[in-house]
Amino acid sequence: MSAPTSHRSAEQIGRTELGPRPLPELGEHRVAPELSSLDTVLPNGLRVVAVRRASVPLVEVRLRVPFADPADSSTGSRHSARAEVLANTILTGTAKRSRVDVDTELALVGGELDAVVDPERLALSGNALASGLGTVLDVLRDALTGATYPADEVERERARLVERIRLARSQPNVIAREALQRHLYGDHPFAKEMPEADEVAEVTREDVLALHADAVLPRGSVLVVVGDVEPDAAVRAVEDALGGWTGERAAVELRPLPPVRGGDVLLVHRPGAVQSQIRLAGQGLTRTDPRYPALQIANLVFGGFFSSRLVENIREDKGYTYSARSHPEFTPGSATLLVDADTASEVTAAALLETRYELGRLGLVPPTEAEVDTARRYAIGSLLTATSSQGGLASFLVNLLGLGLDIDWFLGHPERLAAVTAEQVAEAALEFFAPSAFTGVLVGDAEVLAPQLRALGDVTLP
Structure with missing residues (x-):
């Protein structure tokens, strides 16, 4: 019987005598097939x-x-x-x-x-x-x-x-x-x-x-x-x-939402909670707005996928949360930018501070060409992956149609993302990700959280 071989760690596999093993170049995304x-x-x-x-x-x-x-x-x-x-x-x-x-x-x-x-x-x-x-x-x-x-x-x-x-x-x-x-x-x-x-x-x-x-x-x-x-x-x-399904009136659409305006975060008391939920919101752009592709990429750089700045800061670097993300929510005629993070009570105020810091930094230290390119590839790849199955495409299209869009929007969106420049992403970041543009709620034990949140400021306490 031969002696058991020792297993190398991921870090050992990824290195050579000359240093880290270089990553292979990403291939070009294939465009969505004609439908x-x-x-x-x-x-x-x-x-x-x-x-x-x-x-x-x-x-x-x-x-x-x-x-x-x-x-x-x-x-x-x-x-x-x-x-x-x-x-x-x-x-x-x-x-x-x-x-x-x-x-x-x-x-x-x-x-x-x-x-x-x-x-x-x-x-x-x-x-x-x-x-x-x-x-x-x-x-x-x-x-x-x-x-x-x-x-x-x-x-x-x-x-x-x-x-x-x-x-x-x-x-x-x-x-x-x-x-x-x-x-x-x-x-x-x-x-x-x-x-x-x-x-x-x-x-x-x-x-x-x-x-x-x-x-x-x-x-x-x-x-x-x-x-x-x-x-x-x-x-x-x-x-x-x-054809025999009839009705004299039209189905009732939801009336427009009021715009989201920045302001204090509201602390919602949950007695005895050992974790807190941070939920922030700011005004976004509808998919029909010509600035939307740039905003989509700016959001990805901020917190829209695992390699984002927010995740790198409060998850990877500081360990304040297991999951943090930012994402758009679309309704007919409106859109909202949402930021979510769950944290332990003792680091809630620090996590909120770092989240606000990353919001401000996105506008003041604009995404680099490399960050924009990575986010762009992710946006195009995730769109094509999500719609690669029959069920995924059907669900995506019915949501688009409910927002007043059609299949042409879907087919043309990869090209719109490909055309976005780093300058356009920087403009979207500065306009939409200012900390003052966001409001939200923080759910947790107010007796534990209030002293630090009071010192942090811009939080309405119960």
């Missing part, structure tokens, strides 16, 4: 976008129905509660199919359908073998035009929702998200992402039926089909299945 597509609006007002991607014999379906409160109430609480129950029960029975029938028919074509809702939209997502597109669309039609919301299913799903909401409301990230939304948007319906458990418990079957009749409408909605199917054939299949 055969068809974009049309049916007589009932439903927009249909069909794209052929024949990588595997499957098809993906994504339906987006704008789903803001038709009454546009100040808090949206009752609407939010009814919408959650609707999304959880719309596929549980129709005049033709029971819940078991729905699941069985989809399973026979290797498919599934799911529904989720938020303050902006009701989304139904599904997939199947390409030969099963007709079945998926027929089940979808049945739910959209004939969902009966069986009383026992409503009762069962309502009880599950109540328990899930109560559990979620104990989670630090949920507490921080809700606190940030209230701080940014006040009583705007977008701030009410999750209803209260007591509100959900009061929802009746009649409430859900009424909401379906009022709000599940084709006009203004978008359906995306991506897969191994010719676009014109896919559109014909959609029209055959959903």
